[in-house]
Amino acid sequence: xxxxxxxxxxxxxxxxxxxxxxxxxxxxxxxxxxxxxxxxxxxxxxxxxxxxxxxxxxxxxxxxxxxxxxxxxxxxxxxxxxxxxxxxxxxxxxxxxxxxxxxxxxxxxxxxxxxxxxxxxxxxxxxxxxxxxxxxxxxxxxxxxxxxxxxxxxxxxxxxxxxxxxxxxxxxxxxxxxxxxxxxxxxxxxxxxxxxxxxxxxxxxxxxxxxxxxxxxxxxxxxxxxxxxxxxxxxxxxxxxxxxxxxxxxxxxxxxxxxxxxxxxxxxxxxxxxxxxxxxxxxxxxxxxxxxxxxxxxxxxxxxxxxxxxxxxxxxxxxxxxxxxxxxxxxxxxxxxxxxxxxxxxxxxxxxxxxxxxx
Amino acid sequence: xxxxxxxxxxxxxxxxxxxxxxxxxxxxxxxxxxxxxxxxxxxxxxxxxxxxxxxxxxxxxxxxxxxxxxxxxxxxxxxxxxxxxxxxxxxxxxxxxxxxxxxxxxxxxxxxxxxxxxxxxxxxxxxxxxxxxxxxxxxxxxxxxxxxxxxxxxxxxxxxxxxxxxxxxxxxxxxxxxxxxxxxxxxxxxxxxxxxxxxxxxxxxxxxxxxxxxxxxxxxxxxxxxxxxxxxxxxxxxxxxxxxxxxxxxxxxxxxxxxxxxxxxxxxxxxxxxxxxxxxxxxxxxxxxxxxxxxxxxxxxxxxxxxxxxxxxxxxxxxxxxxxxxxxxxxxxxxxxxxxxxxxxxxxxxxxxxxxxxxxxxxx
Numbered sequence: 001x002x003x004x005x006x007x008x009x010x011x012x013x014x015x016x017x018x019x020x021x022x023x024x025x026x027x028x029x030x031x032x033x034x035x036x037x038x039x040x041x042x043x044x045x046x047x048x049x050x051x052x053x054x055x056x057x058x059x060x061x062x063x064x065x066x067x068x069x070x071x072x073x074x075x076x077x078x079x080x081x082x083x084x085x086x087x088x089x090x091x092x093x094x095x096x097x098x099x100x101x102x103x104x105x106x107x108x109x110x111x112x113x114x115x116x117x118x119x120x121x122x123x124x125x126x127x128x129x130x131x132x133x134x135x136x137x138x139x140x141x142x143x144x145x146x147x148x149x150x151x152x153x154x155x156x157x158x159x160x161x162x163x164x165x166x167x168x169x170x171x172x173x174x175x176x177x178x179x180x181x182x183x184x185x186x187x188x189x190x191x192x193x194x195x196x197x198x199x200x201x202x203x204x205x206x207x208x209x210x211x212x213x214x215x216x217x218x219x220x221x222x223x224x225x226x227x228x229x230x231x232x233x234x235x236x237x238x239x240x241x242x243x244x245x246x247x248x249x250x251x252x253x254x255x256x257x258x259x260x261x262x263x264x265x266x267x268x269x270x271x272x273x274x275x276x277x278x279x280x281x282x283x284x285x286x287x288x289x290x291x292x293x294x295x296x297x298x299x300x301x302x303x304x305x306x307x308x309x310x311x312x313x314x315x316x317x318x319x320x321x322x323x324x325x326x327x328x329x330x331x332x333x334x335x336x337x338x339x340x341x342x343x344x345x346x347x348x349x350x351x352x353x354x355x356x357x358x359x
Numbered sequence: 360x361x362x363x364x365x366x367x368x369x370x371x372x373x374x375x376x377x378x379x380x381x382x383x384x385x386x387x388x389x390x391x392x393x394x395x396x397x398x399x400x401x402x403x404x405x406x407x408x409x410x411x412x413x414x415x416x417x418x419x420x421x422x423x424x425x426x427x428x429x430x431x432x433x434x435x436x437x438x439x440x441x442x443x444x445x446x447x448x449x450x451x452x453x454x455x456x457x458x459x460x461x462x463x464x465x466x467x468x469x470x471x472x473x474x475x476x477x478x479x480x481x482x483x484x485x486x487x488x489x490x491x492x493x494x495x496x497x498x499x500x501x502x503x504x505x506x507x508x509x510x511x512x513x514x515x516x517x518x519x520x521x522x523x524x525x526x527x528x529x530x531x532x533x534x535x536x537x538x539x540x541x542x543x544x545x546x547x548x549x550x551x552x553x554x555x556x557x558x559x560x561x562x563x564x565x566x567x568x569x570x571x572x573x574x575x576x577x578x579x580x581x582x583x584x585x586x587x588x589x590x591x592x593x594x595x596x597x598x599x600x601x602x603x604x605x606x607x608x609x610x611x612x613x614x615x616x617x618x619x620x621x622x623x624x625x626x627x628x629x630x631x632x633x634x635x636x637x638x639x640x641x642x643x644x645x646x647x648x649x650x651x652x653x654x655x656x657x658x659x660x661x662x663x664x665x666x667x668x669x670x671x672x673x674x675x676x677x678x679x680x681x682x683x684x685x686x687x688x689x690x691x692x693x694x695x696x697x698x699x700x701x702x703x704x705x706x707x708x709x710x711x712x713x714x715x716x717x718x719x720x721x722x723x
Contacts, residue, residue, distance in 0.1 A: 100542065104630075
């Protein structure tokens with residue numbers, strides 16, 4: 001008797017969930033796959049901020065679902081496919097490691113559209129998107145060179161992939177435009193997020209004489225260390241000013257909202273196409289946090305550089321780009337390096353007294 | 360009056376049978392309360408969690424795919440643990456097996472190699488896993504080094520070695536320097552059992568491993584030796600069993616199975632070698648081994664059950680917008696209750712009046 005009651009109850013509940021699905025059926029379902037937990041700041045948090053902006057703008061027409069903390073391994077394909085099977089028609093996969101799983105699922109479900117962040121493989125129904133963060137790094141390089149008394153920058157690298165290497169190079173090219181003798185010390189922490197390791201790296205860099213900390217990792221620990229020691233630092237991904245009110249010069253902010261809104265609008269209009277979008281300051285694919293803790297002339301310089309990059313007048317990788325070995329890099333893009341050259345960057349520019357790990 | 364936990368004279372077989380059921384019952388009650396506090400319909404959540412994944416051929420496949428490596432590794436670990444040898448490093452053996460098998464896949468890439476490639480990769484994976492597991496076993500037997508520490512630390516060595524290979528020598532030349540090898544050729548990938556699905560040959564191999572484990576433990580002298588050495592080392596010595604030899608053997612078997620699971624995972628669901636190929640299978644398998652009471656059939660059930668909680672957890676996130684943390688809490692609570700209830704097999708609660716306890720102590 002109790003068994004049948006339970007079965008009846010589950011049947012009722014199942015029926016209930018199905019009917020609520022039906023009422024939501026006319027809304028477009030949009031799915032997100034996140035690498036980390038959402039948390040309070042950092043990479044995944046910024047993607048979720050983008051999702052929330054999307055809900056705010058188009059909430060009456062769409063329904064969003066996300067899966068967080070999905071590892072970039074054998075589970076990723078299943079997570080993406082689960083979203084497809086739950087009826088999502090547009091799915092954003094927000095980490096590089098989801099590239100092949102996304103492609104596999106995309107081939108299996110040709111009527112569902114996919115958007116993969118920061119990869120290079122595409123298909124009819126799989127687009128890619130990323131941001132030209134190196135533009136922001138160039139501005140940071142100029143600020144750093146102006147603000148550093150020691151002439152030594154401390155750089156915390158995550159993994160020596162092209163995005164990070166091009167970030168270091170853009171920083172140095174920017175810094176050299178102010179001080180040709182600027183030096184940089186680099187520590188690789190081999191992680192995107194590990195407050196302990198990042199803090200240790202920041203301490204080591206300051207101990208080695210750097211007086212500006214730059215990071216390509218996610219946690220606010222380096223900012224806190226710089227702040228404790230009365231030094232200056234740049235944030236990453238998110239606004240980090242509350243971790244270093246007297247330390248943060250600016251921060252590269254990942255602002256995915258406008259992009260997500262435009263893509264979902266295209267999906268709603270039936271105009272979605274597979275594209276490769278590498279947006280910069282001009283399309284607000286990322287933004288710079290307010291310029292703080294610097295004199296007005298430096299702030300003015302930063303703003304001018306930002307405006308020049310936004311208008312396209314200034315190319316951070318303007319030719320000639322001279323590699324570490326003193327040889328000029330082939331200038332494939334007329335007066336600047338081409339996108340594939342930047343996307344596959346695997347060399348340091350002149351003036352960096354270090355070597356890319358594993359090279 | 361005092362509530363004490365007292366050792367039973369002999370293990371209670373009734374409790375051994377019903378303890379997992381009590382644990383699941385308590386988990387369900389706890390989760391009903393938790394879901395209710397979160398304002399979610401607890402019954403609907405439980406249906407999404409436990410019942411829906413079992414009603415659909417797609418999720419059933421996914422459960423099998425997720426469980427296969429866990430079961431394979433856990434069977435090997437159970438042999439170690441039964442023989443009182445503590446292999447904590449299955450994760451490392453998994454990675455080394457994946458690396459060794461991938462070596463062949465990378466070397467034969469684009470060479471039109473024949474169908475011998477995949478079986479050879481499996482063999483390489485198993486051998487490499489076994490050899491890697493023998494390092495802590497030999498250190499234990501020869502030098503008395505704690506195999507718990509050495510096997511665990513070798514996990515980090517394996518992780519870094521894999522990392523080095525995919526960032527350096529084996530990196531896909533057309534991959535924009537990202538740390539991954541190129542996708543393996545079709546002859547170097549695990550054959551699929553269902554067209555368009557993800558169910559692969561590895562799930563069958565896992566079942567064969569379960570059967571082999573059951574035969575080894577239940578029907579052979581070696582299996583008997585393993586159990587005696589673990590349960591009664593002195594008796595085993597009198598019986599002339601060589602416990603050192605058994606440590607080497609069980610470590611080698613469990614390393615081979617972990618290595619096999621590793622190469623199957625890389626050549627199957629992942630499709631190439633990259634830094635993150637395991638969401639901690641080697642460690643989760645330890646839980647599976649104990650949840651299955653170190654018994655091959657039990658391990659099969661435990662592996663499938665744990666896989667069900669992963670897949671059900673994802674569906675709960677999607678269908679009911681239940682946060683990931685809650686699905687993790689769910690798994691944690693379940694394990695907690697299982698282990699807590701298991702202690703009732705060997706122990707029981709008794710109400711003891713404090714005066715009697717004093718008398719008992721005085722009598723000693």
